[in-house]
Amino acid sequence: MSKINKKKSKTNEGKKNITSKWIAGIVIGLFLIGMVVLVLRQQKNTSDSTISDTSTVSLDKSLGNENAPVVVVEYGDYQCPACGRFASTEKPKLVEEFVKTGKVRFVFRSFQFIGEESFWAAEAAECANEQGKYWEYYEKLYSSQEGENIGTFGKVNLEKFANELGLQTKQFNECLASGKFSDKVKAETLEAQNLGLRGTPSLIVNGELVDEGNQYEILREKILELLSSMD
Numbered sequence: 748m749s750k751i752n753k754k755k756s757k758t759n760e761g762k763k764n765i766t767s768k769w770i771a772g773i774v775i776g777l778f779l780i781g782m783v784v785l786v787l788r789q790q791k792n793t794s795d796s797t798i799s800d801t802s803t804v805s806l807d808k809s810l811g812n813e814n815a816p817v818v819v820v821e822y823g824d825y826q827c828p829a830c831g832r833f834a835s836t837e838k839p840k841l842v843e844e845f846v847k848t849g850k851v852r853f854v855f856r857s858f859q860f861i862g863e864e865s866f867w868a869a870e871a872a873e874c875a876n877e878q879g880k881y882w883e884y885y886e887k888l889y890s891s892q893e894g895e896n897i898g899t900f901g902k903v904n905l906e907k908f909a910n911e912l913g914l915q916t917k918q919f920n921e922c923l924a925s926g927k928f929s930d931k932v933k934a935e936t937l938e939a940q941n942l943g944l945r946g947t948p949s950l951i952v953n954g955e956l957v958d959e960g961n962q963y964e965i966l967r968e969k970i971l972e973l974l975s976s977m978d
Contacts, residue, residue, distance in 0.1 A: 808872075808881055809854040811846040817973050819851055819966070822858035822939045822949040825868035825888045826895045830948045834889035837963045845970055855885065857932045858939035858947050864900035866932055871905040873928035874919050875912070883912050 819841065823830040838853070845851035859865035868888050875884035887908045893899045902923060909919040939949065950957045950966060957969050
């Protein structure tokens with residue numbers, strides 16, 4: 748091969764290498780752009796899901812006007828002391844000021860993570876709900892807190908609570924023994940985890956997590972802010 752042909756061959760190879768590098772760079776660039784777009788879409792979908800899941804929740808285990816402009820969702824654990832305080836001190840204020848006036852719908856959802864008795868209590872509350880006594884049982888559970896996983900919410904006591912509240916005990920006991928609401932309790936707990944909630948009580952107001960929402964003044968301020976923006 749002549750020197751001229753060798754030079755042409757090297758030149759062509761150089762051009763091919765440059766072209767290959769450009770193509771590789773473009774492919775990598777497009778891949779990175781695609782990954783960024785995917786992440787942004789996932790973040791948006793997560794945000795949209797949070798709002799949807801908490802502002803259009805079913806009327807199951809709720810208090811107040813179904814068309815109320817503000818929806819407050821509590822994710823709670825029946826063994827959680829802070830949830831017990833919220834139930835006895837903050838929730839009554841919320842009900843009196845906003846639920847009874849038709850401005851707020853209050854919804855409870857399970858976020859049971861403290862232990863097995865939390866799940867049993869949640870299933871028992873669902874069985875009470877089946878007989879139209881959910882909120883009475885909710886109050887009974889929180890007012891009966893004594894400690895975590897020490898038998899307070901063992902099945903014997905859960906059945907006793909039902910009897911004290913005047914539920915049809917045979918129906919309640921069969922419901923609890925069957926575990927028919929186990930999947931529902933687990934699904935609500937998983938929902939809380941998917942929303943990124945880390946503790947209880949977690950309060951979400953029209954799709955927005957309210958930090959320190961178990962302090963009534965902070966919760967009240969958020970509700971008033973939302974109501975004012977709707978005028």
